[in-house]
Amino acid sequence: MRVALSVVVGLMAGMLTGSLALAGPDDGGGGPPLIPGSRQVHIRNSSGGIGVYTSIPSGSTFRSHGGGAAAECEGVAEGDDPATLDIVEDQRPVRSTKWIFIEGIAVVIDLPIDLEAFDPTGPSLDEVTRTFSVYCVDTFYSANFKGFIEVAATDPMLDPRGQITDLYNGLQLDPLVVYENKVVGEWGGLVVRSPAWLAVNGSAWRTQRSNVQYYRGWELYLITVPTSLDFVVEFVPDPERPTDPFSGTIPCVDSEDDLPRDAGLEFPYRPAGLADFAEPGSGQPCEWTPPGPGEVTITARQTFAVTFWASGAVEPQPDYVWESEPTTFRVGELVAVNVND
Structure with missing residues (x-):
């Protein structure tokens, strides 16, 4: 009889020890047991799924909420409280360091289909927040729900601006090609x-975008809008028939010019009334007149206004300059020949 009793007591002691180990230490005063755990951030992606993150950078709201990384929250857990084994419970009060942040349904803002009509207006990232529900221990019982928080888009956990370099690296703009005059x-x-006439291929003068990149719930693009076009002209005269050299930039198009464009033709169009002969140099935009025989190298240079687009939030970036390959032409003289007998 003594052996049987000792076995029963031993089993009860083992069960009690196991329950306490699962529950964690109490506060020493009979309060709710502590259930340790790491903070979790559940971020909704562009397709509606959830990604779970436990590595939270310093300075993030998710790390400081509630009083700091080691702060405790109060909730309930499944099972019986070891302190009240004579009472059958569905749930029991607990304390925990396991804060859970879950993003709600994200509002999808699509990039405009017609990029030519893109207007880089909208809220900046500094004005945007994202909504998260806060829970303690788990999300099953309503008692674990601790309310909502609005987290800034620039929070270190969410900030998408670190992806801008990758977007630039993946930006493939249409190549610029210097227009070849008929002569x-x-x-x-x-x-x-x-x-x-100084011009480029019409397909290059248009609003363009980078490939999309997805990051922690964001849909990210760089959107480039052409704002100006000019040409770097370097003329080297023939040393046997010397004239003045020329080195300079010829302005052509700026953001205030509203000129028609055809992807299959040059931009801007060569005007029908362009003079046959003129004084050397540049008398008007998009035009350069060779002063004498030699060789000229022309490089087209197009400037884009760049907008960082993050799910509808916009931030202007520094202008981006895109250049053509330098194109070299020989410059010669037309000689009148008398063909009469």
Whole structure:
């Protein structure tokens, strides 16, 4: 009889010890047991799924909420309280360091389908917040719900601006190609004192975007809007027939110019009334007249206004300059030949 009693007592002691170990230490005064745990952040992605993160950077609201990383919250847990084993309970009061933050349903803001009509307006990231429900220990019982918090879009846990470099690295703009004046095909190069029209392929003068990138619930793009076009012209005269060299930038188009564009033609269009001959240099935008025989290298340079787009929030970025490959043309003189007998 003594052996049987000792076995029963031993089993009860083991059960009690196991329950206490699961519950964690109490506060020494018979209060709710402490259930340790790490903070969790549940972030909704663009397809509606949830990603769970336990590594929370310093300075984040998710780390400081409630009093700091080691702060406790109060809730309930499943099972009987070891302090009240004579009472059958569905749930019992507990304390915990396991804070749970769960993002609600995200509002989807799509990028405009017609990029040409893109207007870079909207809230800045500094004005945007995201809503999270807060729980203690778990999310099963209503007693574990601790309310809602609004978390800034620039919170270290959510801030998407660290992805801008990757967006730039993946930005593939249409290549710029310097327009070849008709005389190049006819005479083998540009002609002295005959104005050359400076233009590029029409497909390049348009609003363009980077590939999309997804990051912690954000849909991210760089959107580039062309604002100006100019040409760097470097003329080296023929040393055997020397004239003045030329080195300079010829302005062509700026953001206030509303010019038609055709992806299959040059931009801007060569005007029908362009003079046959003119004084050397540049007399008007998009035009340059060679002063003499030699060689000229032309580089097109297009400036874009860049907007960082994060699920409808916008932030302007520094202008981006996109250049063509330098294109070199020979410059020669047309010689009148008398073909009469």
